Each structure stands twice: as C-alpha cells, then as structure tokens.
Amino acid sequence: MTAWRKSSxxxxxxxxxxxxxxxxxxxxxxxTKHLPVSDKAWSAFLTEVKAGR
Incomplete structure (x- = not known):
C-alpha cells in the first residue's frame, strides 16, 4: 500500500x-486514479522546480 502525501x-x-x-x-x-511517475522523473522534476524553471 502506498502512503500518499500532500503539500503542507x-x-x-x-x-x-x-x-x-x-x-x-x-x-x-x-x-482511485493516479499518474505513474518514476523516482528518477520525480527527482528531475523537483530539481527543475527548485531551480525556478
């Protein structure tokens, strides 16, 4: 089972x-529906967001 988190x-x-x-x-x-995202893709996404892109 997946532990889902939301932003603070x-x-x-x-x-x-x-x-x-x-x-x-x-x-x-x-x-009940979700968009699958790999750990690698999520990490790359976070890197871009933190860089302000």
Missing part, C-alpha cells in the same frame, strides 16, 4: 495534489 501548503483543504513514493501523483478528489 494545502492545509486542511481536500482539493489538492498528492504524491505517493514509487506510485506517482494523484488528485485528492479522484484518489
């Missing part, structure tokens, strides 16, 4: 994007 910026909102390690990304409003 979401607060108590239920309308957010969640990330599951080794699983991907999903919309909290449609938790």
């Amino acid at each position: 910026y979401s607060g108590t909102s239920s309308d957010c994007v969640e990330v599951g390690r080794g699983a991907g990304i999903r919309d909290s409003k449609a938790p």
Whole structure:
C-alpha cells in the first residue's frame, strides 16, 4: 500500500495534489486514479522546480 502525501501548503483543504513514493501523483478528489511517475522523473522534476524553471 502506498502512503500518499500532500503539500503542507494545502492545509486542511481536500482539493489538492498528492504524491505517493514509487506510485506517482494523484488528485485528492479522484484518489482511485493516479499518474505513474518514476523516482528518477520525480527527482528531475523537483530539481527543475527548485531551480525556478
């Protein structure tokens, strides 16, 4: 089973994007579906976001 996490910026909102390690990304409003994302792709995404690109 995947432990899904949401951003701390979401607060108590239920309308957010969640990330599951080794699983991907999903919309909290449609938790039965998710977009698979590899660890390598997620790491590259985070690197780009942190660089402000």
